[in-house]
Amino acid sequence: MAELKSITPYLQAGPDFDAGIAFYCDVLGFQMRYRDAQMAIVQRDDVEIFLQNYHKLELAEWTVIRLAAQDIRALHTEYSQKGILPFHDDPSQPGITALEEMPWGTTEFSIRDCAGTCLQFYEKRPAHD
Secondary structure (H helix, E strand, O other): OOOOOOOOOEEEOOOOHHHHHHHHHHHOOOEEEEEOOOEEEEEEOOEEEEEEOOOOHHHHOOOEEEEEOOOHHHHHHHHHOOOOEEOOOOOOOOEEOOOEEOOOOEEEEEEEOOOOOEEEEEEEOOOOO
């Protein structure tokens, strides 16, 4: 039987292609795997993202990507120490939310990237009997 293994989003890098790539690499800890004038491929652990040299805010601000993480608290601490503004301070800049425990059993936080895309990082909490 066929099986799906992963999803690789193709996202806008933002109004400045170089700055968008730098945000993913320098702030979010991704490594560049490939780059040309129109796109870049970045990867961190098992997550791969294609960034395109394109920006249309009306599309980006309606895009949400959920990324499963291990040790969500450590990841949130890592990103919080990178100087990202609070999420609602300036919608034209990258932003980060506080950690939240959601009623559907995850702990999560969000980051808005340079394009305006929302990256939601989450970890499932252990089930209690």
